[in-house]
Amino acid sequence: MSSGFPIAVSVLTGFLGAGKTTLLNRLLRDPALADTAVIINEFGEVAIDHLLVEQASDGIIQLSDGCLCCTVRGELVDTLADLVDRLQTGRIARLARVVIETTGLADPAPVLQSIMAHPALVHAFRLDGVITLVDAVNGNATLDAHVEAVKQVAVADRIVLTKADLATDPRDVEALRARLRQINPGAELLDAGDRRTDVAALFDCGLYNPATKSADVRRWLGEEAAHDHHGDHDHGDHDHDHRHDSRVRSYSLVHEGPVPFSAIEMFFDLLRSAHGERLLRMKGVIELLEDPSRPLVVHGVQKILHPPARLPSWPDGQRGTRLVLITLDMPEDYVRRLFAAVTSRPSIDTPDRAALENNPLAIAGR
Numbered sequence: 038m039s040s041g042f043p044i045a046v047s048v049l050t051g052f053l054g055a056g057k058t059t060l061l062n063r064l065l066r067d068p069a070l071a072d073t074a075v076i077i078n079e080f081g082e083v084a085i086d087h088l089l090v091e092q093a094s095d096g097i098i099q100l101s102d103g104c105l106c107c108t109v110r111g112e113l114v115d116t117l118a119d120l121v122d123r124l125q126t127g128r129i130a131r132l133a134r135v136v137i138e139t140t141g142l143a144d145p146a147p148v149l150q151s152i153m154a155h156p157a158l159v160h161a162f163r164l165d166g167v168i169t170l171v172d173a174v175n176g177n178a179t180l181d182a183h184v185e186a187v188k189q190v191a192v193a194d195r196i197v198l199t200k201a202d203l204a205t206d207p208r209d210v211e212a213l214r215a216r217l218r219q220i221n222p223g224a225e226l227l228d229a230g231d232r233r234t235d236v237a238a239l240f241d242c243g244l245y246n247p248a249t250k251s252a253d254v255r256r257w258l259g260e261e262a263a264h265d266h267h268g269d270h271d272h273g274d275h276d277h278d279h280r281h282d283s284r285v286r287s288y289s290l291v292h293e294g295p296v297p298f299s300a301i302e303m304f305f306d307l308l309r310s311a312h313g314e315r316l317l318r319m320k321g322v323i324e325l326l327e328d329p330s331r332p333l334v335v336h337g338v339q340k341i342l343h344p345p346a347r348l349p350s351w352p353d354g355q356r357g358t359r360l361v362l363i364t365l366d367m368p369e370d371y372v373r374r375l376f377a378a379v380t381s382r383p384s385i386d387t388p389d390r391a392a393l394e395n396n397p398l399a400i401a402g403r
């Protein structure tokens with residue numbers, strides 16, 4: 038794979054009418070998004086209308102053969118593979134970024150999964166981050182009614198509140214902000230009406246940037262680890278029945294001292310085989326016994342684990358293994374016991390790693 042790879046992929050999601058296209062059109066006027074391909078997944082057609090945009094002196098041009106109709110996931114993969122082919126055959130000179138706008142009803146996890154899982158794409162693309170838009174007027178009701186909307190917020194790296202200008206009561210907007218922070222305390226919460234909500238604020242989320250060999254670990258792990266958050270709290274005086282929120286949980290697992298690669302591998306394998314589809318998102322840094330000075334950055338979506346990357350040094354000087362899990366209906370106790378077992382901190386009635394190696398089913402899946 039030549040230079041220029043892997044290409045950053047950003048996923049833009051948000052419920053029906055949240056303002057995705059409006060924001061995208063605004064962002065695309067920024068020259069910083071030159072050399073960007075936009076893939077739009079329109080609702081209703083179960084199809085992807087993809088519009089390839091290419092840098093030209095006079096702005097954006099649509100490639101003449103750029104429109105295909107196709108089914109969602111397979112064709113998303115085909116579309117991305119086609120982009121790689123165009124680059125390698127010189128039909129596109131440069132491609133710095135891909136933005137995928139999902140349908141409002143989409144559960145973003147399978148979209149992320151199809152990018153991260155495919156062998157042909159895994160080295161060509163890297164997930165930069167998920168940008169989720171939430172409508173300030175309808176957001177609360179949407180989150181109450183649709184678990185997909187809660188998942189969209191839960192997996193976000195950036196949350197953008199739209200239409201705050203249409204809200205009649207600022208207290209409602211504040212309550213919504215509090216709820217969004219509750220569901221996903223690690224994501225930055227931005228306002229669409231704020232001029233600072235620009236390309237720089239929304240892209241390069243820092244999961245892992247091969248160019249700088251860095252990851253914004255402090256932000257996405259530090260905050261989580263500090264709060265060790267659950268999504269099922271009441272919100273003070275706004276005591277709604279947020280039944281979907283409580284199904285989504287975000288919590289961190291911490292282990293001081295290095296762990297062998299085999300233990301981490303076993304943890305992920307058992308977790309994914311027992312509860313893969315409930316693991317919405319996982320990110321973390323790991324201190325490996327085999328190479329403790331270079332942290333291993335891992336991130337995964339459902340059953341898919343992205344190829345781990347190595348950082349040259351510990352970003353905040355703090356060693357140890359820190360994982361953030363965002364889950365839907367997953368028993369936290371099972372995850373904690375499994376983690377304790379593989380990191381060899383046995384607790385009562387919990388087998389240690391040696392026992393697990395002999396019998397991986399020793400910790401029941403549910």
Ligand SMILES: Nc1nc2c(ncn2[C@@H]2O[C@H](COP(=O)(O)OP(=O)(O)OP(=O)(O)O)[C@@H](O)[C@H]2O)c(=O)[nH]1
Pocket residue numbers: 051052053054055056057058059060140141199200201202203229230
């Ligand atoms: N007042 C106001 N209107 C907005 C804002 N953002 C979007 N809109 C309007 O909301 C409507 C829906 O916006 P779109 O950008 O089409 O929303 P979308 O999320 O792409 O919609 P779907 O693709 O159908 O899910 C349009 O009429 C926009 O002009 C905002 O911040 N303030």
